[in-house]
Amino acid sequence: MPVSIAIVDDKASNRNILKDKLNRHGHFDIILTAEDGRDFLEKMRLIEPAELPEVVLMDLEMPNMDGVAAIAAGSSLYPSVKFVVLTIFDDEDKIFKAIKAGAFGYLLKDESAEDITGMLWQMYESGAGPVSPGIAFKILQLVQNNNLTMIDKPEEKVQETFFDLTDREKEILALLVQGLSYKQIGTTLNISTNTAKKHVINIYHKLHVNSRAQAMNLAYEKGLL
Amino acid sequence: MPVSIAIVDDKASNRNILKDKLNRHGHFDIILTAEDGRDFLEKMRLIEPAELPEVVLMDLEMPNMDGVAAIAAGSSLYPSVKFVVLTIFDDEDKIFKAIKAGAFGYLLKDESAEDITGMLWQMYESGAGPVSPGIAFKILQLVQNNNLTMIDKPEEKVQETFFDLTDREKEILALLVQGLSYKQIGTTLNISTNTAKKHVINIYHKLHVNSRAQAMNLAYEKGLL
DNA sequence: TATGCACTTATCCAATTGGATTATAGTTTA
DNA sequence: TAAACTATAATCCAATTGGATAAGTGCATA
Numbered sequence: 450m451p452v453s454i455a456i457v458d459d460k461a462s463n464r465n466i467l468k469d470k471l472n473r474h475g476h477f478d479i480i481l482t483a484e485d486g487r488d489f490l491e492k493m494r495l496i497e498p499a500e501l502p503e504v505v506l507m508d509l510e511m512p513n514m515d516g517v518a519a520i521a522a523g524s525s526l527y528p529s530v531k532f533v534v535l536t537i538f539d540d541e542d543k544i545f546k547a548i549k550a551g552a553f554g555y556l557l558k559d560e561s562a563e564d565i566t567g568m569l570w571q572m573y574e575s576g577a578g579p580v581s582p583g584i585a586f587k588i589l590q591l592v593q594n595n596n597l598t599m600i601d602k603p604e605e606k607v608q609e610t611f612f613d614l615t616d617r618e619k620e621i622l623a624l625l626v627q628g629l630s631y632k633q634i635g636t637t638l639n640i641s642t643n644t645a646k647k648h649v650i651n652i653y654h655k656l657h658v659n660s661r662a663q664a665m666n667l668a669y670e671k672g673l674l
Numbered sequence: 675m676p677v678s679i680a681i682v683d684d685k686a687s688n689r690n691i692l693k694d695k696l697n698r699h700g701h702f703d704i705i706l707t708a709e710d711g712r713d714f715l716e717k718m719r720l721i722e723p724a725e726l727p728e729v730v731l732m733d734l735e736m737p738n739m740d741g742v743a744a745i746a747a748g749s750s751l752y753p754s755v756k757f758v759v760l761t762i763f764d765d766e767d768k769i770f771k772a773i774k775a776g777a778f779g780y781l782l783k784d785e786s787a788e789d790i791t792g793m794l795w796q797m798y799e800s801g802a803g804p805v806s807p808g809i810a811f812k813i814l815q816l817v818q819n820n821n822l823t824m825i826d827k828p829e830e831k832v833q834e835t836f837f838d839l840t841d842r843e844k845e846i847l848a849l850l851v852q853g854l855s856y857k858q859i860g861t862t863l864n865i866s867t868n869t870a871k872k873h874v875i876n877i878y879h880k881l882h883v884n885s886r887a888q889a890m891n892l893a894y895e896k897g898l899l
Numbered sequence: 900t901a902t903g904c905a906c907t908t909a910t911c912c913a914a915t916t917g918g919a920t921t922a923t924a925g926t927t928t929a
Numbered sequence: 930t931a932a933a934c935t936a937t938a939a940t941c942c943a944a945t946t947g948g949a950t951a952a953g954t955g956c957a958t959a
Contacts, residue, residue, distance in 0.1 A: 585810035
């Protein structure tokens, strides 16, 4: 059985071209088209639950109601429907908002026809939402650069356990990072300069570095402090 | 010119198969293989900066030091190197940790040889980190289900003019902070070791410090970077 | 044109750092 | 108890770093 699809795009030409692309594939059945978010939601209201589209291809910038708003409303009203963004925009802000609104996938229009139909079809074999490669990387960067916490996990510091420095070694690393020499570290902790040095060298081994600067860099970058 | 690659995997057979795959492609040059994170970091330490691999394909579960730890350390020590996870694991926890550790891409081993080499090659044409489709969707879900906030716009650097470092000096400070020696700085900027040193000493005078560690501390604390 | 500034290179020397090794004492754990 | 780990300390050696100083180039500006 074919996959039922809805297309939401304010440009009639876009809708038609896309419709053609999908029709040619053979496994897709376009059962609804709308020209903006409001139009889409109104048309969805009139559809019997059993007749709802399985997938909605949603443009983002549209008059009256944009794609993000339409996805936010639609994904609440019709939880079983998968909303896939199909747009030319690839800026972090739009990607972020669309995902937060409930987007199941995010495709770029400059993808080839084969790639788009291919990824949509793949979605049915794997169950995973389709994401254009370039978008995937941007989402990865979102995770990398932002304050995201695993909901279930008890906020276990990703670091901390990386390198198992002893308490004493962490203490010495802290002083090292402040710019103290072996002698100063020794004086501060009331141990001999030689011992301070021994600790530092041990830290280097554990961190796999061989200079103060590298150790500091690692400590700062990975928040070992 | 071919792309230089490092492979880190505890199974010799995996390393060899992958090596063959990449070699057959013709554009990849495997310049380093290691059997775990520790082995990898030790081998990296012995390599001249100019000879570092451009891409590291990193397995995750390994003895001694796992891939996440190796990426965490490696991405700090060698910021220019791109770490791409290549593993059989696709659970959210591992994906999340690897990304947070600094992974540039995330590929699944059950991808076909063509897909893996293809995605790696694509990375060179688009500059975007390679991400397997299934992984992309899981990352999307991470963003969707978790507390993530868009980073605020870059805070204005009130400092900056406090110490009037020249552009060249800032350039050198940046390398210094990454842990490079005089020699490495010289090589990187195509100037003599002596010149590199001269610049560093000049920077010390302007910052009123007298060691790398103090300069780095200041740079980090005052956000000179 | 002269003066100053940034960038470059070099040399000499002292101090610090990094690496390897050995050794003792206390604590934890198998 | 023996083995393993941690903290302490010292020594020797090589390499790197920090400091001072001198000097040539090019560029901009007064």
